Amino acid sequence: MKKKHWLVTAAVVGMALTGSAGVYAGTNLESIKASLNHGLGIQVNGSAYTPTANGKKLAPISYQGTTYLPIRSIGEALNTPVSFDAASNKVIIGSGSSTGTPATPAVSTAVIKTKYLPTDFPFPKDAKQVSLVENVADNKKQVSLLYSTKSNLLELGNTYKDYYLSKDVTKNSEIIEADNLSIVSSKDNDFVVSINSSPITNQTGAYEISVVWKEQ
Structure with a gap:
């Protein structure tokens, strides 16, 4: 042929x-x-x-x-970005919405100041810190961060997915949907991180994003 x-x-x-x-x-x-x-x-x-x-x-x-x-x-x-929305049984290409507020692009960690997160950890432009706990246990740095955003979860999720794939993680799993984000990634002898979303009551399109990061 x-x-x-x-x-x-x-x-x-x-x-x-x-x-x-x-x-x-x-x-x-x-x-x-x-x-x-x-x-x-x-x-x-x-x-x-x-x-x-x-x-x-x-x-x-x-x-x-x-x-x-x-x-x-x-x-x-x-x-x-390409994602699958299980709720509507639909493949979504791009931002997932043709109307409304455009998705907010992710930027650098300068949006929220932390001591231990990598300096290139991406945040959406509108991220607002809700809580932050950083400490060292058994000589391992740990971060527990909660921030709010109205960013498009599909684009945010794919940003985090691509970010951690670029770090050559040894284990990675994700659920990236229009209304649900859950990512767990780890790299042997380096770090483990989990990122999860939850909707904010009475705020349409707003989410709290939990980031738990630990050294290994």
């Missing part, structure tokens, strides 16, 4: 969201026969790109004349 090279644009489609297959209702699933196209090259902004998930190479799928690409991996290549 002649090798094809495709330039990835906004028109590229694909629904291979890693880790989300089990949440779809069985009545909405339809069995098909498709082919993994290992010979298809992908180019993103002029550079060759190989989609991956959890360290494994992902192949495009060819079905009835249409090529399907793994959307989460492609989203990462294009710096566009």
Whole structure:
């Protein structure tokens, strides 16, 4: 078969969201026969790109004349957040909202001053400290921080996910949804962190974010 090279644009489609297959209702699933196209090259902004998930190479799928690409991996290549909202059974690309207040981009730790969090730990621009406890136990630094924000949880969650993946963590799990954020990451002999959200009563779109960070 002649090798094809495709330039990835906004028109590229694909629904291979890693880790989300089990949440779809069985009545909405339809069995098909498709082919993994290992010979298809992908180019993103002029550079060759190989989609991956959890360290494994992902192949495009060819079905009835249409090529399907793994959307989460492609989203990462294009710096566009991609998430799955289990409540509405919907894949969300981008901020997740076409109306209302735009999502607040994350910035540096200068928004909230701490002694022990890494200096590049990201906070949303509107973050407001609710409580902060920092101490040292058994010669290990510990941080327990609570802050409030009206930031979009999908974008905030993907910011934290990408941040910790860039730290070469040895263990990582996350739930990133439009109304729920839960991330646990750790790096052997370095640190462990958990980040969780909870809605603020009587404040639409506002959340408290709990950050618990410890040295290992």
